[in-house]
Amino acid sequence: MLYRKGAVEGEVPSFISNFTSSLKYDRKIAKATVKVVMAHIEHLCEINAINTNICHKILEILKELYGGILEKYPNGKFEDIHEYIEYYVISKLGEDVGGYVNLGKSRNDQVATAIRIVLKDEIIDLLEGIIKLQHTLLNKAKEHVETLAPGYTHQQKAQITTLAHHFLAFYDALNRDYERIHGSLERIDASPLGSAAMVGNTIPGYDRAKVAKKLGFSKIVENTEDAIASRDFILEAIFNIAILINNISRFVEDLILWSMNELGYVVLPEHHVATSSIMPHKRNPVTLEVIRAKTAKVLGYATSAYALLRSLPYSYNLDLQELTPILWKIIDDCKEILAVLSDLLSRVRFNEERLLKSVSENITLCFSDLAEYITLKYNVPFRKAHRVLGEISKRKHITLHSISEYLREKLSIDIKERELEEILNPIHSLKRKTVTGSPNPKEVRALINKRIKSLLDKESKLSRLRSKS
Structure with missing residues (x-):
C-alpha cells in the first residue's frame, strides 16, 4: 500500500x-x-x-x-x-x-469532485428516463380521452373519470419529480477541487474556479471545509428520487389492482406476466410486483443514507465511503424501474367494456352531480340534498322513477325521469365539468396538447444540458 x-x-x-x-x-x-x-x-x-x-x-x-x-x-x-x-x-x-x-490536493476533495461529476451525468440519465415515461403516458392519454373509468377514493368507487385523466394525474406528479430532480443539479454542479483535505493548499496562483471550469462545473463550493464535509447534495438527490419512486409505486399499485380478475380493467403485456408452476391458468403481474418491491427498498436505502450522515462530525470521515454505493444503487434501480414501466405502458391494453360496465352499473357515481344540480336549480341547501341522496344510495334497487318519487317526497321538487337520465348519464356528467383540469374530454385534449409542447421543450433543454456534461 x-x-x-x-x-x-x-x-x-x-x-x-x-x-x-x-x-x-x-x-x-x-x-x-x-x-x-x-x-x-x-x-x-x-x-x-x-x-x-x-x-x-x-x-x-x-x-x-x-x-x-x-x-x-x-x-x-x-x-x-x-x-x-x-x-x-x-x-x-x-x-x-x-x-x-x-x-495540492487530497483524496478528500478529489473524491467529492469525482462523485459530483458522475452524479451530474446520472441525474441527466434519470431525467431522460422520466421524459420517456411521460411520452408514453401522453400517447396513452391521447388514445383514451373518452374511455370512461371509475375514479376511486378510499379504494371505493367514487366518481366517473377517464383513463386519459388518470394518466395525466400521474404525468403531472412525474413533472414535479422532474423539476425537483432537475433543480438538484444546481447544488451538484459545484466543484470542491482545490479544497485539499479541508483548508485548501498553499500553492501560489491556484485558481479553483479555473479548474472547476475545466471539469465542466459552473462554480465552486466556496468554503473549503464545506466542500469536503458536504454530502447534502447526495441526500437531496436521494430523497428527490425517493419521492419519484413513491409516485411510481402508487400508480403501479393501481395497475396491479386493475389487473385482478374481479376488476379486469387492464390486460398486461405477455412479457410482463408469468404463470404459476402449478396453476396453468395464472397470469401474475410479476414486473409490477418487482417494481413495487424495489420502490420499498429505495425508501430503506434513503433512510440508511440519512442515518449514516445524521451524526457525522465535520469534516471528512471514512463513513462517507459507505454513502455513495447507496446513491448509485438507488439511481440504478430507479432507471431500471422507469425503463420497465415505460415498456409496460407502451404495450398495455385496457378492457373498455369492463370499464364502461363498471361506471354504468352504478348510478350513484353521478349523485354528487345531482346534488349540485338540485342545489343550483331548486335552491335546496347542498347538505340537505346530499343527505337525501345518501338515503337513496342505501336502497337495494335504484331506478330513475324511485329517485324522482323520493325527491318529490323529501324535498318537494319535481324532477322528471328524462331530466334525471340526462344528469346521471356518465358521458354528460363529464361534459358538464368545465373547470380547469377536469376529465371533460375537451379539457383533457387541451391539457394533453399543452403537455406535449412543454415536454418537447423540456426534452430540448435537457439535450443541450447533456451536450455540456
Whole structure:
C-alpha cells in the first residue's frame, strides 16, 4: 500500500484491508477520478507549480490510464481508486516524477469532485428516463380521452373519470419529480477541487474556479471545509428520487389492482406476466410486483443514507465511503424501474367494456352531480340534498322513477325521469365539468396538447444540458 509509509507502517491483514477499502465501489467513479487528477495537474503546469516536462510526462500516463482504467482496474491491495491512480503513475515514472501527482490536493476533495461529476451525468440519465415515461403516458392519454373509468377514493368507487385523466394525474406528479430532480443539479454542479483535505493548499496562483471550469462545473463550493464535509447534495438527490419512486409505486399499485380478475380493467403485456408452476391458468403481474418491491427498498436505502450522515462530525470521515454505493444503487434501480414501466405502458391494453360496465352499473357515481344540480336549480341547501341522496344510495334497487318519487317526497321538487337520465348519464356528467383540469374530454385534449409542447421543450433543454456534461 502506497500510503502505509511514514506515520503508519506495516502490512495490513487482507480481511482488514478488504473491510476498509472502497475499491469495490470506486469503479463507478474511476474515469471521473482520473479526469479530476488530469485537470489538477494541467493547472499546476499552467501556474508553473510543477516543471513542464514533469507535467507532460504525468499527463501522458494519466491519459493512457483514462482510456483503460476499467480494464486495468485493480482487484485488491489498495485502499481506494485514488491510491491506485497515484501508485500507477509512480510505477510508470518513478517517484521523482510521479510523486508530484498529489501536490495540492487530497483524496478528500478529489473524491467529492469525482462523485459530483458522475452524479451530474446520472441525474441527466434519470431525467431522460422520466421524459420517456411521460411520452408514453401522453400517447396513452391521447388514445383514451373518452374511455370512461371509475375514479376511486378510499379504494371505493367514487366518481366517473377517464383513463386519459388518470394518466395525466400521474404525468403531472412525474413533472414535479422532474423539476425537483432537475433543480438538484444546481447544488451538484459545484466543484470542491482545490479544497485539499479541508483548508485548501498553499500553492501560489491556484485558481479553483479555473479548474472547476475545466471539469465542466459552473462554480465552486466556496468554503473549503464545506466542500469536503458536504454530502447534502447526495441526500437531496436521494430523497428527490425517493419521492419519484413513491409516485411510481402508487400508480403501479393501481395497475396491479386493475389487473385482478374481479376488476379486469387492464390486460398486461405477455412479457410482463408469468404463470404459476402449478396453476396453468395464472397470469401474475410479476414486473409490477418487482417494481413495487424495489420502490420499498429505495425508501430503506434513503433512510440508511440519512442515518449514516445524521451524526457525522465535520469534516471528512471514512463513513462517507459507505454513502455513495447507496446513491448509485438507488439511481440504478430507479432507471431500471422507469425503463420497465415505460415498456409496460407502451404495450398495455385496457378492457373498455369492463370499464364502461363498471361506471354504468352504478348510478350513484353521478349523485354528487345531482346534488349540485338540485342545489343550483331548486335552491335546496347542498347538505340537505346530499343527505337525501345518501338515503337513496342505501336502497337495494335504484331506478330513475324511485329517485324522482323520493325527491318529490323529501324535498318537494319535481324532477322528471328524462331530466334525471340526462344528469346521471356518465358521458354528460363529464361534459358538464368545465373547470380547469377536469376529465371533460375537451379539457383533457387541451391539457394533453399543452403537455406535449412543454415536454418537447423540456426534452430540448435537457439535450443541450447533456451536450455540456
